[in-house]
Amino acid sequence: MVLSSEGTGPRVARRPPSLPYHPGQALVELAVIAGFLLLLILALFEFGRAFTAWVQLGNMARAGAQYGSMGAFLSPSDDVDAIEQKMITAAMDELGSDHTIWGEQPVVTVSSILKDPDSKAEPGMGTEAMPECIAIVRVEYEFHPIFPVPGLPDSVRLSRTAQMRVQFRPWYDPTVDPAGGCKDVGP
Helix, strand or coil, rough: CCCCCCCEEEEEECCCCCCCCCHHHHHHHHHHHHHHHHHHHHHHHHHHHHHHHHHHHHHHHHHHHHHHHHHHCCCCCCCHHHHHHHHHHHHHHCCCCCCCCCEEEEEEEEEEEECCCCCCCCCCCCCCCCCCEEEEEEEEEECCCCCCCCCCCCHHHHHHHHECCCCCCCCCCCCCCCCCEEEEECC
16 A cells, blocks of 8 residues: 555555556466476486486596506505406495496496506606506496486486506516506507
8 A cells, every 4th residue: 555645545556557457367477487497497307317427427437547546556466457357346336335326337447557648658768767557447327317308318328537647566577568567558
């Protein structure tokens, strides 16, 4: 209510004639917007699930590569193949006891402990010049949305790769293996 400027008492504010009132207009507007809001909420939910899976894949790849970079220090008696298997185990252990993301198990691939193609070290350049090796771990996961959308794929492949320089190589003997104990990167 608005008081009259003449002081004669209260008067009711009226809607201007350019904005007519239609009963049920708010309900129709809600019905138009509700579908869009529901679609937006579902999209945010699916994006959150995909982002969580992507972060977990990164953590898995990092854990596997980290074990590969220090695995020989932790288990000096292991050969390269045993360390690579433990890299896969370290990556899977990052998920906890069930080893799944949203009920599905990701695939962990160890590219091997490879000679770094960017390493400038050559045999015979001194004790500090042994070729560097890198541990590479790739993790892949097939993400299936809970609410499939017609026209979009039923699944999306997510993948993360991590690589770290190998810190300690007790198996390296430059007189036996001038490559540094690493496998050469193939073509």
